[in-house]
Amino acid sequence: MAACCGAVRGFLFEYDTPRIVLIRSRKVGLINRAVQLAILAYVIGWVFLWEKGYQETDSVVSSVTTKVKGVTMTNTSTLGSRIWDVADYVIPPQEKNAVFVMTNMIFTLNQSQSHCPELPDDNTECNNSSCVPGYVSTHSNGIQTGACIPYNSSIKTCEVFAWCPVEDDYHIPNPAFLQGAENFTILVKNNIWYPKFNFSKRNILPTFSSSYLKNCIYDAQTDPFCPIFRLGKIVEAAGQNFQEMAVEGGVMGLQINWDCNLDRAASHCVPKYSFRRLDNKDSANTISPGYNFRFAKYYKDSSGIETRTLIKAYGIRLDIIVFGEAGKFDVIPTMINIGSGLALFGVATVLCDIVVLYCMKKRYFYREKKYKYVEDYELGTSET
Amino acid sequence: MAACCGAVRGFLFEYDTPRIVLIRSRKVGLINRAVQLAILAYVIGWVFLWEKGYQETDSVVSSVTTKVKGVTMTNTSTLGSRIWDVADYVIPPQEKNAVFVMTNMIFTLNQSQSHCPELPDDNTECNNSSCVPGYVSTHSNGIQTGACIPYNSSIKTCEVFAWCPVEDDYHIPNPAFLQGAENFTILVKNNIWYPKFNFSKRNILPTFSSSYLKNCIYDAQTDPFCPIFRLGKIVEAAGQNFQEMAVEGGVMGLQINWDCNLDRAASHCVPKYSFRRLDNKDSANTISPGYNFRFAKYYKDSSGIETRTLIKAYGIRLDIIVFGEAGKFDVIPTMINIGSGLALFGVATVLCDIVVLYCMKKRYFYREKKYKYVEDYELGTSET
């Protein structure tokens, strides 16, 4: 009991601190301080100021809505004069984080379920007996009946049961059908949230006036925060040619970067827009270059037979990619970095010890001072 | 060779431990232990227990499907009595991580491509000669022909080539057209996965009975895990008024939080639902408040002429936002935090040293004990 008490008292009332050799040497002193300074500069300058090591970070959670505006007119022999508005060229009418604007298309009017010659290619051209009934491949438009019938005056192809007539997509309209899409505008409404910090903000900044918002168009230089984008400008900003891209379509990324330092005022947390083409422009080494898909409008004639207009829609899909990290002071990362920094200070001592004990002339003298040798096997001790 | 052997033996068989001054002082001892205790408490309590610093974390990967149910009836002069079901008001019929429920709309029936007066506003009202052929602006419904024709008995506007008649969206139906949408239910099926831990779970918990799932409605108090939500309740839970929101539409966030401590049993890993309005309610300082988009249904009459019904659909888009972090014990973060904690213990010694060597009365006495002064330039040494 008394022994225990003594141990506790010893534990509580004792303080142990390492014994230090204090060497008064210009050379070693300066090396030591220089190394310490370097470590301090690294810890404070790089870890804390540059990389903001004292901050807890969080990734953005975001919601995006878009609204396209603009009309354009086309004049073709098949369709005559025709006006195109939002309901016509945005497919599907609403999407999350994305919007598709049709810029080019191949129409196949009045398709119905029946028999007709397949589109000619290496596999479908035939001479009387090479068609296999029931054959269907990945690239087929329908199922072969086995007959070989004339596609036009010179070519015969296998007959298929399909939506007829089959689509002929060998010739893509160039220039693009809806050239005018260059002037369409896209309003992007983006609401972000950092759950860890319960911080939310919109890309429509509170400093904007209503009249500014009605008329502004985004421009990296003059209107960097306007949320309305001209489609042509987006494509140009990504270093692409709009009219070229409009022909085969493509995928554009509108990137909104919300990197925010929440230790500063919320008004400093603003979106930064950038633009990138997400698909590969080179048509070499790629399959189905650009971006297109097929959809159909279905009609029923008075006798109840279903016909459809098949549209192969080429166009620009705009993916709105929201990313970013917010940082805010937090105790944990600060402590981790301070701890690591302190540990690095040990490196200064190790380095200087190496210099002092191995490289200097008087190394034996210093070693004697630093070390006390205790022999285990023989009881003689070589005390300094 | 012998020298080398000796060095290796020296390296292997020697053990160096710092020499310590053990000061028997109540004051310093207590300060020392108090500081060490504080650091220990911080490391264990805060870093390990509170922030779970011993865990590796992973972000959630998720898949969501939704299913809306409900019918409602409307009675208007234009359309007569009409019933609305899922196929009518969910547009597009399926989306990933989102669902749109139409609550209000502006119909423009029987549009066809032709010439008609533009909707009157500051730019389109005209007196005979102010219309420019070919003019089209962002807000136009079509392309001006140059003529100025009567819009109604009192107003003349520029004639446009467009889908005619043009849509008049000045008057939004209020109360909302599909008021009954308040009672629609949305089943949300959510499957999550933490790839690092290969842990997956569904929001339909295994403890549910089939009959419970058929009839339950989510309620924060009574049914916090039921995956079926009443649309009106979602909006209310976000502090909004459904009938008000239904008029102009809006974007709602259904947030599913899957923060899980995987060191505990999997059954403790359950979703936490919360609701937030993602667009801004204030119509001040905003463009196109609420949420709406336009789509059309296309028809062909017996003579082959295409007409369409244009619908400006206002409604509630429900974004299902799944987020969360799972934590599980892992060696690396544990070691990083222990390492930092140990380094912080050094701080206790530094602090007490400052007290002992600079603040106490007997500081010169202690300094003498702690330090051994070695002069470099003069060989005299002041040994303690």
Add this chain to the structure above:
Amino acid sequence: MAACCGAVRGFLFEYDTPRIVLIRSRKVGLINRAVQLAILAYVIGWVFLWEKGYQETDSVVSSVTTKVKGVTMTNTSTLGSRIWDVADYVIPPQEKNAVFVMTNMIFTLNQSQSHCPELPDDNTECNNSSCVPGYVSTHSNGIQTGACIPYNSSIKTCEVFAWCPVEDDYHIPNPAFLQGAENFTILVKNNIWYPKFNFSKRNILPTFSSSYLKNCIYDAQTDPFCPIFRLGKIVEAAGQNFQEMAVEGGVMGLQINWDCNLDRAASHCVPKYSFRRLDNKDSANTISPGYNFRFAKYYKDSSGIETRTLIKAYGIRLDIIVFGEAGKFDVIPTMINIGSGLALFGVATVLCDIVVLYCMKKRYFYREKKYKYVEDYELGTSET
């Protein structure tokens, strides 16, 4: 001034290093080195080599487009022979990061707004007077008029105002209507980006030839990088039966893992595909198993009355889930890990001290060597 100068000179030109007791003992020396070796092995082997603790990591930002190909034929009494192509079975025609392929369906042709008997179930079967005018429940197809009329020769149900005739979805076609969907192919184009490292790559690798890309089909063994997937193979790879899944539909995850070590050449950064079923297969304990939704095609007959074909579409939704982390050497995490590692070295000294000072026979001898006792309250000092 002179004092200050002296202090600065002292600070700059002094170097303090702990005084060390160097104990020449085989046992303790070996313990010490073994512990140090273990810590070194842990730090280098585990933290640095295995967990790549020297790398900064970044999460992937991705863009996905898909393209489905394939046709199939069905032959039913209601519809006759009918061919189905992409425009028919992909709904909606384009989606971000997902694609839906219809595999089964329930048709309800020629619905129009009128009165008809409700689908019989526990709540709708009636005997003359049990129907409530205006009643509508979550599972209703329309609004009850109050009448009770014959559904067929044996059953009477409540009359509703609805899209009539109401859909009868009690019998799901089995085998699935579009069995042939097994052979449809899906081209997945995926472009990824690591913003922190400004590194981007596509899943169509530059080493592919065009002819390879036209004909390849993904296979885990033979063609692990081919971006074209056979729908049936995807389902099989997830351990499911396609024909079974096709009946009620389901959600499949196509996971693309882009874990990359950017310290190596970019050509080593390749996608890794894996497949998982995201919904629960067990129909027990689940509501609306599989995946389905309803959509309609709207028609207008010559008299202007709107009819629709309601389709309850069952099918496979393929979610393309892109995830991954890229790592690249960075100073901060390296330093944090080195710092923690160094701090852990302190543990070796602590452990050996415990052995030496508490467990060994000669512990009192060693303690005397290590410690210098300084008494505070009495000025006598017990110098070693």
